Amino acid sequence: MANSTQGANKNEENKSAENKEPSSPIENCEEKLTNTENKITIVFHATGNTPILKSRKLMVKKERKMGDVITFLKKLLNLHPSDSLFLYVNQAFAPSPDQTIKNLYECYGVEGTLPIHYCKSQAWG
Amino acid sequence: MANDREVLRDIWDGKLPVCFNINDEEICDLQTPESYYLMIPRLSYFPLVWDKILIFHSRIFCIQKVKKHFVKHIHSDRQEMEMWLDYNGTPLKWHYPVGLLYDLYAYDTQLPWTVTVHFEKFPENEILHCNSREVVESHFMSTVKEADALKHRGQIISTMQKKEHTQLWLGLQNDKFDQFWAVNKKLMDTSGSDGEFKHIPFRFYSTDEGPFIQKLVKPFTEGQPKSLLNLIEEVYPDIGCDKGI
Numbered sequence: 617m618a619n620s621t622q623g624a625n626k627n628e629e630n631k632s633a634e635n636k637e638p639s640s641p642i643e644n645c646e647e648k649l650t651n652t653e654n655k656i657t658i659v660f661h662a663t664g665n666t667p668i669l670k671s672r673k674l675m676v677k678k679e680r681k682m683g684d685v686i687t688f689l690k691k692l693l694n695l696h697p698s699d700s701l702f703l704y705v706n707q708a709f710a711p712s713p714d715q716t717i718k719n720l721y722e723c724y725g726v727e728g729t730l731p732i733h734y735c736k737s738q739a740w741g
Numbered sequence: 742m743a744n745d746r747e748v749l750r751d752i753w754d755g756k757l758p759v760c761f762n763i764n765d766e767e768i769c770d771l772q773t774p775e776s777y778y779l780m781i782p783r784l785s786y787f788p789l790v791w792d793k794i795l796i797f798h799s800r801i802f803c804i805q806k807v808k809k810h811f812v813k814h815i816h817s818d819r820q821e822m823e824m825w826l827d828y829n830g831t832p833l834k835w836h837y838p839v840g841l842l843y844d845l846y847a848y849d850t851q852l853p854w855t856v857t858v859h860f861e862k863f864p865e866n867e868i869l870h871c872n873s874r875e876v877v878e879s880h881f882m883s884t885v886k887e888a889d890a891l892k893h894r895g896q897i898i899s900t901m902q903k904k905e906h907t908q909l910w911l912g913l914q915n916d917k918f919d920q921f922w923a924v925n926k927k928l929m930d931t932s933g934s935d936g937e938f939k940h941i942p943f944r945f946y947s948t949d950e951g952p953f954i955q956k957l958v959k960p961f962t963e964g965q966p967k968s969l970l971n972l973i974e975e976v977y978p979d980i981g982c983d984k985g986i
Binding site (some may be wrong): 641649705706708709710711712713715716719722724738740 | 834836869879880883884886887890891895898899940951953954955956957972
């Protein structure tokens with residue numbers, strides 16, 4: 617969706633983009649397990665030919681939004697911010713980037729976690 | 742639910758008169774362009790109205806036309822910049838339906854609803870980019886899929902053919918009630934082997950806690966159908982309904 621813009625000067629920008637990113641998302645999102653009540657564990661599943669993560673679990677604050685998770689995951693996968701990455705809940709739909717993790721967990725949480733599938737191309741339309 | 746045709750029709754037919762003005766600071770001409778007026782379906786999205794001229798070039802509904810109307814008055818090097826709208830300083834999220842945006846931010850203003858057109862200083866952190874109609878379509882289809890995940894565990898939408906998805910989208914985009922509902926009635930069906938919806942798809946939007954609240958709510962309590970009041974109490978247990986929301 618909103619993350620599907622194409623990057624023109626991808627290669628040149630690659631390094632500088634990584635350096636100027638830190639103010640955004642989940643940098644401090646894995647804040648150590650001091651207070652787990654306000655956090656939700658996301659379990660990532662790779663789909664298609666997208667690389668698998670070393671660590672599939674991520675604890676995020678409930679108030680975090682899908683957009684934050686997308687940005688974080690792109691970094692983890694060494695993707696450029698303008699590369700496409702699609703995140704799916706329920707293996708069915710891509711929540712909008714301003715949807716909160718809390719809402720998704722309340723509706724689609726499974727055994728205390730929120731499973732999210734990710735893919736570099738559209739997997740479930 | 743889908744039998745209530747008159748109500749469905751009334752909701753579908755709801756329209757808002759909107760007046761578009763370009764941000765004064767972004768004009769390079771001495772002459773300020775005139776305001777541009779459109780009647781926009783409440784259920785539609787702003788970028789669709791922008792785009793309409795591309796599909797129905799003879800129709801007056803169009804965002805592209807709004808853009809064309811203003812574009813000649815701004816600096817040439819800015820003309821490729823992305824257009825966005827704000828009302829009273831609040832950037833308007835294109836992925837919310839037009840009627841929802843009005844109800845959230847402008848319900849107490851006089852009509853026509855006056856919004857400001859911008860081509861500069863895109864508010865990256867507040868609104869999403871929308872560079873094509875396909876982006877709107879994929880957002881819309883995603884909300885339909887999510888709703889079906891709640892209603893029928895996604896079984897209806899996933900067994901539909903691609904052309905039915907397209908018909909749903911084109912129905913909304915082109916303001917064709919019958920076209921839309923011919924497909925949507927399947928999604929609203931409660932007569933199948935599964936009977937009622939598993940859960941009710943809903944969102945509570947508010948301007949101070951954002952962006953919206955969503956929960957799993959079943960349509961019945963001990964066999965009794967839930968009312969809107971029951972739903973509100975379930976989502977906002979701390980608020981007595983006599984106090985309002």
